[in-house]
Amino acid sequence: MAALVHRAGQDPLAEVRDWLTRPALHELVEMFGGRPPAECQGGLRERLTALEAFSEVWDRRKGGSRLTIAQDDRTLPVDKILFCAQQLGMIESGVVTGGHYDYALVLGGLSTGCRSRTEYAANLLAQGAFTASDICFLGSFRALMDGEFADAREFAPNTTTEVAMLRALADAEFPSASPWQITVDGRPEEDPRHAQLCGERSGMPRLRLYAARSSDPGRNANTADTYRQFARDVRLDGARVLLVTTHIYAPYQHLDAVRILGVPYRSEIETIGTPPHLSRRDFDATWYLQELRSIIRAALALVTEYEAKE
Structure with a gap:
C-alpha cells in the first residue's frame, strides 16, 4: 500500500469523497444500526455531520486518554471489524515514496507509539529510504500516565512528560555532540497545558523539538495544536512534508495535516x-472503532473549514 499523499493544488476533499463511498464503511455503519452516508440527505458536510453524530456509538474515550479505552471485544464481530478497518486504510502502514523532504515529522503521543515512530523513522533514514533537512518531534508537556512508565523507563528512566520522552528518543536514535537550544514559554510544571517549548539541535539532519500549547484549557494539546506550533516556527510554503505516525492513526492525522499544513501553505503532505x-501495542476491534470516529471527525473538520473559505 502506498503512503497517503496530498499534493499542492490537489482537491483536498477528493479523498474524503472516495472514503465515504467505500463499502467497508457502509458495512460497519449498518453493523451497528446506522444509516450509510450514501443514504443521507445533503452534501458532503451534511453527510459527515450525520455520520459523526452516529459515531458516538463507537466512543469509549469520552474525552479521556486513549489509555482509558475499555477494550472488550466479547460482544463484537471482531473479524468483520478488522477486515473493514483494513479496507479503510487503518491497518496497512504505507510505503514511503522517498526522495528528499524538507521536514519529516515524528508525531508524539503515548510512550509506545513515540518509541516505535522514532525508531522507524531512524531506520528508514539509515536504509536510505528518504532524506530530510529537518527531523521534527511534535508533542506537549502532557504528564506521562501510569501505563506509559514501563516502556519509557527503558529509554528515558527519569522523564515524566511527553516532550522529555521525545527528546530522550531523539538523542538515542540521532546521537550528536551538538547541544540543544531550548526556549520555553510559560510554566510547564504548574500549568503544562498553557506552556510551550521550541528546541533545535544542529546537524545533518537538523533536529527540532516542540511541545505545543493547548488551544482548549480543558484538555492537553492535540495533534492539530502541534501542527500549528510547527507551522508558525518554520518556512512551510511549498514544502514537502513527511509524517511518521502509527498505522491506526495515520488516516485521521493525515486529514488534519492536509487541513492545517497542506492547504494553507500549499505544501505536499505524505x-x-x-x-x-x-507498534508495541495490540489494537483490538474497540480501538479501531474509536479511531474510525477520529477519521470521521477529522474529515468533517477539513470539509467544514475548506468549504467556508470557498
Whole structure:
C-alpha cells in the first residue's frame, strides 16, 4: 500500500469523497444500526455531520486518554471489524515514496507509539529510504500516565512528560555532540497545558523539538495544536512534508495535516504509519472503532473549514 499523499493544488476533499463511498464503511455503519452516508440527505458536510453524530456509538474515550479505552471485544464481530478497518486504510502502514523532504515529522503521543515512530523513522533514514533537512518531534508537556512508565523507563528512566520522552528518543536514535537550544514559554510544571517549548539541535539532519500549547484549557494539546506550533516556527510554503505516525492513526492525522499544513501553505503532505508488528501495542476491534470516529471527525473538520473559505 502506498503512503497517503496530498499534493499542492490537489482537491483536498477528493479523498474524503472516495472514503465515504467505500463499502467497508457502509458495512460497519449498518453493523451497528446506522444509516450509510450514501443514504443521507445533503452534501458532503451534511453527510459527515450525520455520520459523526452516529459515531458516538463507537466512543469509549469520552474525552479521556486513549489509555482509558475499555477494550472488550466479547460482544463484537471482531473479524468483520478488522477486515473493514483494513479496507479503510487503518491497518496497512504505507510505503514511503522517498526522495528528499524538507521536514519529516515524528508525531508524539503515548510512550509506545513515540518509541516505535522514532525508531522507524531512524531506520528508514539509515536504509536510505528518504532524506530530510529537518527531523521534527511534535508533542506537549502532557504528564506521562501510569501505563506509559514501563516502556519509557527503558529509554528515558527519569522523564515524566511527553516532550522529555521525545527528546530522550531523539538523542538515542540521532546521537550528536551538538547541544540543544531550548526556549520555553510559560510554566510547564504548574500549568503544562498553557506552556510551550521550541528546541533545535544542529546537524545533518537538523533536529527540532516542540511541545505545543493547548488551544482548549480543558484538555492537553492535540495533534492539530502541534501542527500549528510547527507551522508558525518554520518556512512551510511549498514544502514537502513527511509524517511518521502509527498505522491506526495515520488516516485521521493525515486529514488534519492536509487541513492545517497542506492547504494553507500549499505544501505536499505524505503520511506513513509504523507497521503493526512494530507498534508495541495490540489494537483490538474497540480501538479501531474509536479511531474510525477520529477519521470521521477529522474529515468533517477539513470539509467544514475548506468549504467556508470557498
